[in-house]
Amino acid sequence: MTRKLLTGNGAAAWGARLANVDYVPAFPITPQTEIIETIAAWSDAGEIPARMVTLESEHSMITAAGAAAATGVRVFTATSSQGLLYGMEMVYTVAGWRVPLVMVNVSRGVAAPLTLESDHNDIMAARDSGFLQIHCSTCQEVLDSVLIAYRLAEDKNVRLPVIVNLDGFYLSYTREPVEIPEPEAIRKFLPAFDTKNSKFRASTPTSQAVAVLGGSPYSYFRYETHLAAMQAIDVYGDIAKTFSQQFGRNYPAIEAYRCEDAEIVYVMIGSFSTKAREAVDQLRQTGTAVGLVRPRLLRPFPTKELQKVTAGKQGIAVIDQNISMGKGGVLHTEVASALYGKSNAPKILTSFIGGLGGRDISAEEFYEMVKVTKQAINDGVTPEPRLLYTRDEYREMQKLQAIAHVEREELETTQ
Amino acid sequence: MYRIRFHGRGGQGMKTASRILGTAFFLECFEVQDAPRYGAERRGAPIFSYVRASRSPINERGVITNPDLIVVADDSLIPIPAAGVLQGITDNTTLLINGHDDANTWKHRLNINCKVLILPVTEEVEDRAELPFVGSACVGAAARLIGVITEENLVEAVNDEISSLGADLIKQNIDQATQAFELMAKHEGLVKESTSKTPLDYEQPEWINIPFENASISAPTIHAAATSVEVRTGLWRTLRPVINYDRCKNCWWVCSTICPDSAISVNEKSEPVIDYDHCKGCMICVARCAPHAIETIPEQLAQEKEKQTA
Amino acid sequence: MNEVVMQHMTDLPSTHLLGTGTPMCSGCGGLEALHEIYDVLGKNTVFVNAAGCMTLLSVYPFTPFRGSWLYTAMASAPAGAQGVRDALDILLEQKCIKKEEDLEVVVLTGDGSAYGMGLSATSGAIERGLDFIYICYDNEGYGNTGQQFSAATPHAAKTATSRGSSGFAGYKKDLFSIWAAHKPSYVATVIGSEPLDLARKIEKAKQMKGPRLIIALAPCPPGWDFNPRDTVDIGKLAVKTGVWPLKEYIDGKVIHNIPHHRVPVEDYLQKQGRFVHLFTPKRNEEMLNEMQARVDAYWDAVSE
Structure with missing residues (x-):
């Protein structure tokens, strides 16, 4: 085992390397490029046996990835944002093929307006596809999650593709100390790809991914995909346990940090959750009983685990780095649906939407979210969802609009 | 936790500087986070990178807004607001400037009370975008100011991060780093670790509800020609x-x-x-x-x- | 090369691989071409299919293939072929499968995908030198959705989205030349109504490596509006009139089967309902002349 400084992208590439992947269809997109550049360099130098092919689009890339997995090799691929959306037809499609592969998504906000910086709307768009989703908060977790993801995808009771998600910039370009396990140890954890379930061979004619006529067979295949995803909760739990026993790093489906005696918990995913963790530590020092609930697994959604860790709390503050136009935060909706009507569920569920397009969420804002949630508990009234946006930001925005010759008079006169 | 920000121009090696310092901390068994701030990373354009280092795991993320040390590789950037060199500076911050003018001149010019140190420009070059080894010199000085990095580990960090450059360049970079390290000997340990903002002393964010504005205002549309001349x-x-x-x-x-x-x-x-x-x-x-x-x-x-x- | 085998109609296979019972329309010119092609390619193939009429060949739990099949999506069948080919090569390299287990990877799409949505993926696959065969069944419109015009629709044809008095205003895209411009190993046009020519070309393609691309004109009874019994007649007329040139691109050159005696284009047009407005209520002399002139000009250029 070596410990070295790696970016999130570097950690993702190491995950693929240690998983001994056979095939890497690729297409470059910021901020994912470093992953495929790293793998290309290893491949060119003969350090890894994987075959890499650059396709002409993400749509083709995901098609090739699924097709290769359907033929019977271990496949790794990676994308981000617009690329994920461009390939979205195939994200849904290859999940329906029931082929195991791992795709890393480096989260980045989606257009319009176009941005290079991070939020979770891209990955949320893939939420209902049948791809399972693991969300990372550190570079170490990225490497480890890629390895866990292969075992999960290839489990005979699951056999679904998995997305490992990391935040652009905040993880992708940020170096942190990462332990790189020995290949020998990985071989014990992740056996060679078993082609038993997916293959095209001359001796065994197979028609994969065929159409259906009528709602009944369609419903059957779709429900079965859902059931496989649901199976993945327990399967994931077992894999995480094995991983923990072997490597000493613990990745439960839901990370619960200082939750036991907490009155209020933050719920959030991704790299900014370490900031929430910091806020928990700081608030605890001032006597406020706060905890952090971080779903690592977003699909399947660990409903029971969430119910358990939040049972008896007074309030939950959900922080969404995404926005569903016309509804609000996606994670907030997920949490609400998991807890509604449960006798032990917290009465107050506040919703905060922030960190869109790479906007920071400051320590002050984390403290303030707890304050707002506390107030709501005292009042017994859940406030409206809150967009994390300050008067200064709005003022700056108005300056930009002045440069863009946006006519504001109309608004001012009608108010 | 130590929070260090490097400012320079595209081409002056600020990303490498943050990586060298990050690796040096790592070799001293610190937990580390280093990152360049990508944006319009163009030759000559302002760019910055940052390093966090702590004895315990680091939970903070993103751009450093409360730096303990600001290192400026090119003093011509300081007066440029867009470069954001002075962002988050307080009296507790140390400002290390690679330049000609002395510390007091800068203090007066910027009207600041923090510690200002000058890393003398060793050789003036025609093109500042190619300021040779300025990144390594900055790291060498920064390492001594922080005071928890040995010269040995500084050298190893330079070696690690620029190993692909070839023996001559590696040597010159190491020389620059160690010379700057020596130069700051009398200020060793000047930069101290700072704590985080606590819930007791924080400034309440002034959140607002953005008003609804119709698409003629709120769509990302520029209603004029050639507004880029303002850049x-x-x-x-x-x-x-x-x-x-x-x-x-x-x-x-x-x-x-x-x-x-x-x-x-x-x-x-x-x-x-x-x-x-x-x-x-x-x-x-x-x-x-x-x-x-x-x-x-x-x-x-x-x-x-x-x-x-x- | 086994070309000698295919000298006479009697050399063609007498037993057929493609299973019966498919949901393709009665008299389908595309299915006719496919079943002839399949006989030559053999069952050690994996078809990678894009959205189109032939998606319905394999509808759970029925498949006519004795080999394998993968449905992808409308835009990316060649990328699916890339994934399958690369995976098979990896498995061969790793000795996970024996040579006898290898498959010929065959993309199967309609003209909607080949001429339009899938063109970028095809371009990419050719440029990467992918070892595959591409079969396009070209029925000159989006047939599976009710024959709206596509980039393969010929001038003046009435379609579900060109019902006006002059039919489709555009012209059929020259996919053969677009493909050939990529300098692949082989490009050929075929038609099911000329089975010997088709079999020879498929046999030839089968012996080669790299990108090999075939366009099969597919007379379409419902889409072109003719009686299913006329599929072969119309196909033969497409060739005899010179409307559908049988040609090959190989070693950087285009080689034509030049018709000995070209018959008038209108002989082909008047058999199809989609062109009936050129003849009734009044003969559209101008348009018929223009269409004849275009075909003449094509063959003049060929013989130069």
């Missing part, structure tokens, strides 16, 4: 092209046509005129001017001359 890309310039009108043949179609930035216009006397607010200093005009009527002057020098004549 002063002249700040990127490290070399300045200056037209010697005695030699200029008024063949303005050459320099004015080939300037990629439309920064050379022609006046009523058919003379080419350079728009220094926007000229990025690429020097294509210098290279292509047949009568050699455009000279190259280091931007720093040109600005000093301007100040004197003003």
Whole structure:
């Protein structure tokens, strides 16, 4: 085992390397490029046996990835944002093929307006596809999650593709100390790809991914995909346990940090959750009983685990780095649906939407979210969802609009 | 936790500087986070990178807004607001400037009370975008100011991060780093670890509800032509092209046509005129001017001359 | 090369691989071409299919293939072929499968995908030198959705989205030349109504490596509006009139089967309902002349 400084992208590439992947269809997109550049360099130098092919689009890339997995090799691929959306037809499609592969998504906000910086709307768009989703908060977790993801995808009771998600910039370009396990140890954890379930061979004619006529067979295949995803909760739990026993790093489906005696918990995913963790530590020092609930697994959604860790709390503050136009935060909706009507569920569920397009969420804002949630508990009234946006930001925005010759008079006169 | 920010221009090796310092901390068994701030990473344009280091796991993320040490590789960036060099500076911050002017001059100029140290520019170069080894010198100085990094680990970190450059360049970078390390000996340990903002002393964020504004206002549309002239890309310039009108043949179609930035216009006397607010200093005009009527002057020098004549 | 085998109609296979019972329309010119092609390619193939009429060949739990099949999506069948080919090569390299287990990877799409949405993926696959065969069944419109015009629809044809008095205003895209411009190993046009020519070309393609691309004109009874019994007649007329040139691109050159005696284009047009407005209520002399002139000009250029 070596410990070295790696970016999130570097950690993702190491995950693929240690998983001994056979095939890497690729297409470059910021901020994912470093992953495929790293793998290309290893491949060119003969350090890894994987075959890499650059396709002409993400749509083709995901098609090739699924097709290769359907033929019977271990496949790794990676994308981000617009690329994920461009390939979205195939994200849904290859999940329906029931082929195991791992795709890393480096989260980045989606257009319009176009941005290079991070939020979770891209990955949320893939939420209902049948791809399972693991969300990372550190570079170490990225490497480890890629390895866990292969075992999960290839489990005979699951056999679904998995997305490992990391935040652009905040993880992708940020170096942190990462332990790189020995290949020998990985071989014990992740056996060679078993082609038993997916293959095209001359001796065994197979028609994969065929159409259906009528709602009944369609419903059957779709429900079965859902059931496989649901199976993945327990399967994931077992894999995480094995991983923990072997490597000493613990990745439960839901990370619960200082939750036991907490009155209020933050719920959030991704790299900014370490900031929430910091806020928990700081608030605890001032006597406020706060905890952090971080779903690592977003699909399947660990409903029971969430119910358990939040049972008896007074309030939950959900922080969404995404926005569903016309509804609000996606994670907030997920949490609400998991807890509604449960006798032990917290009465107050506040919703905060922030960190869109790479906007920071400051320590002050984390403290303030707890304050707002506390107030709501005292009042017994859940406030409206809150967009994390300050008067200064709005003022700056108005300056930009002045440069863009946006006519504001109309608004001012009608108010 | 230590929080260090490096500011420089694209081409001056700020990403490498943060990586070297990050690796040096790592070799001292610190938990580390280092990252470049990507954006318009263009030669000559302002760029920054940052390093966090702590004995315990680091939970903070993103851009450092409360730096303990700000390292400025190129002092010409300090007065440029867009470069954000002074963002989050307090009296507890240490400001390390690679430049000619002394510390007091900067304190007066910037009206600041923090500790200011000068890393003397060892050799003046014509093109500041190619300031040699400035990144390594900055790291060497920073390492000593922080005081928890040994010279041995500094050298190893430089080696680790630029191993692909070849023996000569590695040696020169190491020399620069260790010289700067020596130079800051009397300030060893000047930079102290700071704590995080606590819930007791934090400033309440002034959240607002953004008002609804209809699409004529709130769509990402620019309702005017050529608003980009408000972006002063002249700040990127490290070399300045200056037209010697005695030699200029008024063949303005050459320099004015080939300037990629439309920064050379022609006046009523058919003379080419350079728009220094926007000229990025690429020097294509210098290279292509047949009568050699455009000279190259280091931007720093040109600005000093301007100040004197003003 | 086994070309000698295919000298006479009697050399063609007498037993057929493609299973019966498919949901393709009665008299389908595309299915006719496919079943002839399949006989030559053999069952050690994996078809990678894009959205189109032939998607319905394999509808759970029925498949007519004795080999394998993968449905992808409308835009990316060649990328699916890339994934399958690369995976098979990896498995061969790793000795996970034996040579006898290898498959010929065959993309199967309609003209909607080949001429339009899938063109970028095809271009990419050719440029990467992918070892595959591409079969396009070209029925000159989006047939599976009710024959709206596509980039393969010929001038003046009435379609579900060109019902006006002059039919489709555009012209059929020259996919053969677009493909050939990529300099692949082989490009050929075929038609099911000329089975010997088709079999020879498929046999030839089968012996080669790299990108090999085939366009099969597919007379379409419902889409072109003719009686299913006329599929072969119309196909033969497409060739005899010179409307559908049988040609090959190989070693950088285009080789034509030049018709000995070209018959008038209108002989082909008047058999199809989609062109009936050129003849009734009044003969559209101008348009018929223009269409004849275009075909003449094509063959004049060929013989130069």
